[in-house]
Amino acid sequence: MISTLVDVPRTACHSLTMKIDKGSSGSAIEFRLDGGSGVPTYLQLVHQVEHALRLGMLVPGDQLPKVKDVVAALAINPNTVLKAYRELEHKGLAVGRPGQGTFIDATLDVVPVREQQSLRRSLMRWLTTASDAGLDEHAIKALFTSALYDLSRQRGEAAS
Amino acid sequence: MSSVIETRGLGKRYGRAWALRDCSLAIPAGRVVALVGPNGAGKTTLLHLAVGLTEPSAGDIVVLGDIRPGRDKALTRIGFVAQDTPLYPTLSVADTMRLVSCLSARFDEAHARARLAAIDIPLSRKVGHLSGGQRSQVALAVALARHPELLILDEPVARLDPLARHEFMAALMTAVAEDGISVLLSSHVVSELERVCDHLVVLAEGRTQVIGDVEDLLASHRVLTGPVGQAEAVLGGAVVVSENRTERQATLLVRDADRITPLPSWQVQETNLEEIVLSYLRFPQASALPGPALNRAVSA
DSSP states (O other): OOOOTTOOOSOTTTEEEOOOOHHHHOBOOOOEEETTSOOOHHHHHHHHHHHHHHTTSSOTTOBOOOHHHHHHHHOOOHHHHHHHHHHHHHTTSEEEETTTEEEEOOOOOOOOHHHHHHHHHHHHHHHHHHHHTTOOHHHHHHHHHHHHHHHHHHHHHHHO | OOEEEEEEEEEEEETTEEEEEEEEEEEETTSEEEEEOOTTSSHHHHHHHHHTSSOOSEEEEEETTTBOTTSHHHHTTEEEEOTTOOOOTTSBHHHHHHHHHHHOTTOOHHHHHHHHHHTTOOTTSBGGGSOHHHHHHHHHHHHHTTOOSEEEEESTTTTSOHHHHHHHHHHHHHHHHHHOOEEEEEESOOTTHHHHOSEEEEEETTEEEEEEEHHHHHHHOEEEEEEGGGHHHHHTTOEEEEEEEOSSEEEEEEESGGGOOOOTTOEEEOOOHHHHHHHHHHOTTOOBOOHHHHHHSOOO
C-alpha cells in the first residue's frame, strides 16, 4: 500500500533514486519512484514524506526537496511535485513559504505501539480462522484487498 | 484556460491519402502534452502544421491564441525540435551555436552554453561525433535558448537509450519548471510519458481518438475481471473500451468507472496510461473525446 524508502528497487529501469546532498540543499530525504507499483507519482511522493515523518526522518522545520531538484533528478513533470506538496499542505503536514520552498510543519500521529500490537493479534486470529477455513495466501490477500476497497468506498461515501 | 494550439476540422492530404483528417482539438497552455499514436498516425503531419512547415488541406489551425502557424509572430515564440534532431554533423557545437545566433534574433547563446556546460558537452567537438543523447541535448539547448513559449518536439527520445532518455526528459522538465514553457511532444513509446506529461492526445489513422488530462484518464478508467455472465450487470453506465472474453471470464477495460455496479465476484483494478492507450489503439471504434474542447475550437 504505502511505498517505503527502504524498498529494494525492482528493476534499475523503473526505479530511479534521487540523491540530494543534505549539506548543500538542506533536504533531509530523497525521493524514489516505483514505476511498476501503479500508485500515481504524486501519491508516491506524498507517501514517502509521510513514511519519513512516521520514522522521525523528517521533523518540523525541515525543508522538502526543491521542486526543481526533484524534477531534475526524477525527470518528472513539475506539476506532479507541486501537486504532492499541495496535498501535504492540505493535510496540514507541510507549509509553503513563498520564495523559499516547502517545509514540514507537523508531526504525523503515530498509532501507539500497544494498540498496533493489539491490532496485529486480532489480525492474526482472523488469518488463522481464514487459513483453517481453507483459504490460501492469494485468496486471503484477495479477500483483504476487496474488503479494504469496500471500506475506503464506504468512508468516501460517508465523507461526501 | 488559454490554448497554445487549436484546430478545427484540420486535415492534410498528400496526393489521395489523408495523413490527418477532421482533427479538432485544443491544447491547453502551461502543460506538457503528449501526442501519441502508431507510426503513420499523422503525428508528424500535425506537428508540421503547427509550426507552419506545411499548409492544411482542410480546416483551421491557430497557435498561441489566434496566430496562423508560420507567421513571424509565431516563429519567434515557438521552438521546434524535428525528428532525429537534425543538426549539421560537420559543425562543432560552438559553430552550431554561432550559426543559430546569426539566424535567430532571439537566440540567447550564453543560456545555451551554460546549459551544455552543466552536462559536460564539449563545445569544440563536431556534432557528428557526439553520442545520440548528447546530440539531442544540443538540439534541446539550442531550442530552449530562443526562450520559446511553446516547444514542439517530434519523437525526441525514440532513438535514445534509457539513461539518455532520462537525462533528456530531466533537462526538458527542468526547463518547464524554470521557465513555465508549454510543451507538445510526440512519441510512440507510451510507458515513460505518464510521469512527464499531464495531457494526452491519441491519434490513430489520421484522426484524434483520445484527448484528456492524464490524471482524469487514469481516474476514469478501470480494469474489471469477473464471470462473463455478469458482465452486463457490473457495467452499469460505464463504457467498455476493450474486452477479452472466454467462456467463463471477462476482462473489461472501461471508461467512466464510477458508474459501475460493484459485484462481489468482480475485481476492480486501477490501470496505467500505457494500458489505456493500447486499449484504444486496439479498438479504433472506441474514443474518448471531450465535448467542450471541440466547442472551444477556433471560429476564425
